Amino acid sequence: MSSSYDVIVIGGGASGLMAAGRAAERGRRVVLLEKNSTLGKKLAISGGGRCNICHAEDDIHRLLGHYGPANKFLYSSFSQFGLAETFSFFSNRGLPLQVETRNRVFPVSQKATDVVTTLERFLASGNVEVRTRATVQGFVREGERITGVMIDGAVMTAASYILATGGASHPETGSTGDGFTWLKDIGCQVKDPTPAVVPIAVADEWVHRLSGLAIDQAKLVFLVDGQKSLKLAGRVLCTHFGLSGPLILNSSAKIAELLQEGEVTIQMDVFPSLDLGMLDKRVTAIFDDNKNRDVKNVLKVVAPTGMSAAVLLLLPSIDPDKKVHSISKLERKMIVNLLKALPMTVTGLMGMDRAVIVDGGLSLDEIDGKTFRSRKYDNLFVTGDVLHINRPSGGFSLQLCWTSGWVAGSNA
Ligand SMILES: Cc1cc2nc3c(=O)[nH]c(=O)nc-3n(C[C@H](O)[C@H](O)[C@H](O)COP(=O)(O)OP(=O)(O)OC[C@H]3O[C@@H](n4cnc5c(N)ncnc54)[C@H](O)[C@@H]3O)c2cc1C
Incomplete structure (x- = not known):
């Protein structure tokens, strides 16, 4: 195990897997820390086990209309990695997608676990070091930089950090709101989560x-x-x-x-x-x-x-x-x-145990929408459900994960 990396990704869910793979694709030395014994636990149960991977709406304005007040914030990132990129990302890696009723998109194989496997292969192709059963306890910071993460009583360091610990819905999948607590601890503005899409x-x-x-x-x-x-x-x-x-x-x-x-x-x-x-x-x-x-x-x-x-x-x-x-x-x-x-x-x-997502998370005022970089800590990136972005069910959550993960991984 190396002690210093270019990028530490915390959380091996949808957005963390995408972010880690993308950063490694750019030649970064990446370690992914996941507290569960396996990656993508929530992703594997998504869409009733079939994974509604995105929403087939070609018009970016109409697509972003589903994200409420976050639509302007998301324009730049969705222009970098949107619906077309999601389709080509997965189909180029052997996972063709199909559009079903109400524009919902699923893998042709109908298996959410195939999505996890595809992302695991993406990590392997970039030599991402994957550490499971690795529970992070919080950030270490000096002034306006993150200087490490606490893990097993030690500090692990990197040049950049991607926070992808998810929200607080279905906590049995590992998303227990840890990232919200750490962000508050370092002075960021976080809305306390309440169950949404429930x-x-x-x-x-x-x-x-x-x-x-x-x-x-x-x-x-x-x-x-x-x-x-x-x-x-x-x-x-x-x-x-x-x-x-x-x-x-x-x-x-x-x-x-x-x-x-x-x-x-x-x-x-x-x-x-x-x-x-x-x-x-x-x-x-x-x-x-x-x-x-x-x-x-x-x-x-x-x-x-x-x-x-x-x-x-x-x-x-x-x-x-x-x-x-x-x-x-x-x-x-x-x-x-x-x-x-x-x-x-x-x-x-x-309650949280039945909610698909939460209403809560890091205020978008504190994030640069072009990169998903924190405005307070310039070596910290935040992705997926940690961000306070409300949206309906129908593939919009996972699209947000692919987009934010890819963009953060492109900039970390
Ligand atoms: C039942 C259900 C079905 C869903 N179906 C769909 C669907 O079909 N389509 C759709 O678009 N969306 C769906 N969603 C929503 C979607 O799954 C989530 O938005 C998405 O998985 C969030 O990804 P994420 O990367 O932000 O976080 P998560 O997938 O929650 O991953 C976070 C990871 O971080 C890890 N972690 C947390 N704390 C720590 C720590 N301290 N140290 C180390 N690791 C840590 C967790 O163990 C977890 O693996 C569904 C949600 C649920 C609950």
Whole structure:
């Protein structure tokens, strides 16, 4: 092991791997310090194990529009390493990518672990020294320069340092917010992290029981103290604690605001393309065709897949074993009304262990957007989730990691 390097990269996640490989490609002597026993733990579970590696939007302005107020800050770096560069970087290294629904891009192999392997090969080709089970404890500084990192009670030194310790979501992957603490310790401005892009918890047993069920076309009306406040439409995933899926994840900030205002309830319409009258006609026709069958079986035809159990749970007065011909008009109306407004009560957002990213990190005022160099410490570079940049799910986070990692590695 060498004691002095050109570049020390702290954190072997998406952005750290890219940064280390890029710095080594330029001939720098690089060491990568990762506290886990393996690299890219969060990357390996990204996109449900398939890795939504970037977002296929060719127009840089439209792409940057997804990064909210950070869009101007990111223009220079995305011009250096943007969508086209991400595609060629991975496909030139034997990992072709494909565009799927909603412009999400995945490896053709559908394996997030292949992304990790590709980056590991990138490190190996540049002779990056990889040290796993290496937990950094903080920076050593003199004036406006970082002079080392504390590790195992010793100081390791380099000319430049790339901080890529990630955020604080899914801490079991190693992202425990260490970088935020160290930056604060050396006088940098850091917003404390709160969960973002996060599922919601609901109190309702019927939702919990449908865990794993995806409802492809739902309309959700959110009410605060009974007043309509927010409408969402799209695909919703039921979980054992509440609701998830991109629609919910990407609206979690708005839902958090509603929770500040009062009690939040939801009415979920699982037939958004039919009005009450049309749905009633449809249900009546199904009932007419199935008069002598049990209610519990015919409801499976009436309700979207998996939802009949919820209807029976929410309408306990209807005997599931009686024949459809003995369903009263009132009972039929109750079923139709329920399918147009399934009730839920939101109890809160889930926590860090379920969040995709956090809202928090180093203020962009303290970073030069052309290089990702700290404005306070000119031999310190900061990448990926350590930066305070909010964005939705859909490949935007990893694109930010490739871009910031490559640009920091090009300048360190
Ligand atoms: C479940 C889930 C799914 C996701 N899916 C997608 C997706 O499909 N597409 C997308 O764009 N984004 C996705 N994201 C977000 C994306 O994965 C992150 O934005 C990205 O991985 C952040 O990379 P990073 O390099 O900033 O940090 P991380 O990947 O968090 O890596 C930081 C690394 O630093 C190490 N580290 C921390 N502290 C220390 C220390 N003291 N010493 C040494 N090492 C340390 C950690 O162990 C970790 O390996 C997902 C996130 C989650 C949680």
